[in-house]
Amino acid sequence: MILTRGKKGQEYRTEQINLQENLLRRLEVLGLTEGTVISVVNKNFNGSMIIRVRGTRFAIGKKVAEGIFVREVKQK
């Protein structure tokens, strides 16, 4: 599923990132690569969201979130 459909407070593992090259690179150096666990901290009405990746919070726009494909991580 795409990240925009993620629920608040839930963790997801990225499976695929389909974004333009330069954005993809920016995400990569911030530690968001395929296989990274993302937790959704907050969601806005327009689809932008706050996520936590490797200990750092980021605000990402809807168009960024739409390019990230994730799978839910089962919580213990």
Added chain:
Amino acid sequence: MTNVAFIGNPNCGKTTLFNAYTGAKLKVANWPGVTVEKKEGAFRFHNGNFKLVDLPGIYSLTSYTMEEIVSRDYILSDEVDVIVDVIDASALERNLYLALQLIELGKPVVLAFNMMDIVKERGMEIDFHRLPEMLGTPVIPISARKRSGLDILMHTVAHHKENDSNKYFEHHHEEESLHKHDHHKEFAMVYSDEIEDKIDVVSKRLSKKYKEIQNVRWHSIKILERDAEILKKYPIETEDILTKNYETEIINQKYDFIHEVIHECLVNKTEKEVFTDKIDRLLTNRFLGLPIFLMIMAVVFFLTFRIGDALKEVFAGWLDIFSAWSEAVLLALGTGEVLTSLIVEGIIAGVGGILTFLPNIFILFLALAFLEDSGYMARVAYVMDGIMEKVGLSGKAFIPMVLGFGCTVPAVMASRTLENPRDRLKTIFITPFMSCSAKIPIYVLFSGMFFPENPALVAFSMYVIGLVLGIVVALVMDKLDKKSSDDLLLIELPEYKTPSLRTVIIYVWSKIKDYLTKAGTTIFVASIILWGLLNFNVTGLVADSSESFGAQIGAFIVPALKPAGLGYWQIAVALIAGLAAKEVVVSSMSVLYGIEDISSNAGMSEMMVLLAAQGFGALNAFCLMIFSLLYVPCVAAVATIRKETNSTKHTVFSIVFQLFIAWVMATLVYQVGSLFVG
């Protein structure tokens, strides 16, 4: 001489540290050929000379942005003896990524773990014995804000310059490496066997073909990552071994290792994260986020006007005393009436009038400093993303707009953070609509005179009008433009922290200093020129200022201002003078009407009587405020727009456009308002 390069993630406190060492002794230079700036400073420590270079804040050493390329080339050059990587120890995971890349370069690296005060505050502990074992570099805990650990860091730098050879690594990796050389004794960062095999092959080919390469391992890793710069510089045959791009794997493995490091060296990790999340649950709540932001801004402006007003009266009292005293002294010295008039009615009234607004300015910047240093500003970008998206901009474009409430000059420059040129241009066009601090005296004066019941509310309405108009203009531009923005929101949200007193004081003091400098230079000279224009004409000294040069110039544009309710030559002169700096609108009013204490209650009522006699009422005052809010920003802002857009066409457009909007809005309000007021 030891050359030390300071490097680190954005927001890691690098510049604070740099300033702590060099004080004011720094030199700013541009990198040759590019617009990225570097700062240099020299200082002596224990008989050793150090040259420090502050590099731009970056997240990694790839070659995708100008900052990264510039920093990387500089670090690789012989000009650097020791690299100091400044690490925000409160965000260790991300900061260690750059550290691992730097260690891989093979140059002497010292890790400065900054923000240790925050780490302690959060109850976290870091194992400084284990860290160097795992990373093979000295790790020094410091706090740039509290200025602790600075001597130890420089001491380590001085020693580490010579002996970086006796590194030793102690890792407890779970799986045994089957690789033929055990790299775990040589390097901090060791990859999977598959990648290490590839590195070995590439290294062999590289060192055979290019004997001059010093750190072959790093270059080989870069080739595995398909780094454009390195591939261009050292082309080698790789098709047979590199069947895919290893970049993602290399990044992931680095982060895996970081995970290992953090697992072993960081104790009590999660305590305070919960704290930031709790605040964020409220401040970035999808329903409450926007109202809370508007409320915070409203509180900031009401504080600015209410507290500022109370203090202003005290200042105005002092000004009165000073003004009367100067007049007496000057007359006693026998300086004559004309010169006394110049000094008392021209300079003291003009400059002094502006100085009495210092409390307002102080409180506004104090509040803005708190918002910036607490970490809230980045959240504003997220909260406003919904609205900004509708007008074709990302939430990030809202940060320059908020900064515009302080001063247009740095706000226009802050639009650099937007990568898309169209978005930058749009943001630069709308930023001047944000009511800057120089317009505060205008609001205080005119809303105080004509709206005595609700002066703060009327002043606040100016901020709202500016903000709404800016957003509407962006919307219209977006509709005309058609092409949608692709500058997407991606911004780091720092953890909330109590603003540091030091940072806030430095920030506010620099603004106060700026304001005082402006009063002492620009406004000083403008007041003298204005006095000259109002007291002379071609025949020499005039008794009545309505026959002066100033009146003639003002009369020339009065017809244009008439529909907006501003058809008075004095107002015209004040508005023209205001182009030098917006405060001058107020200081010139005092010179124009010959009022020595314009900001005191007595001065205001005196002025009001004079204005009322001309038929200038509350509606005219409101239109004047609107016009002042929207028309061409001061010369400094226009020059900044010229510099940032690098286009005379866009600058001229911006000037004409602002004038047009200001005139249309003021005229609209005046004409519609006249129907009701009669």
Added chain:
Amino acid sequence: MARVIIIGILLGYCAFVIYRKVKNVKAGKFCDCGCSSCEAKCHKKEERKQD
């Protein structure tokens, strides 16, 4: 006498302010350069000390 001195000081100061402003603008600095946090980063320059 006092008149001459005061006029002299005023003229001198104005000339200085205008001269400095013109110099700053020519050097690409448009504001009063007092804000340390400003992106213009136009801090006072110091000649680099020779090694």
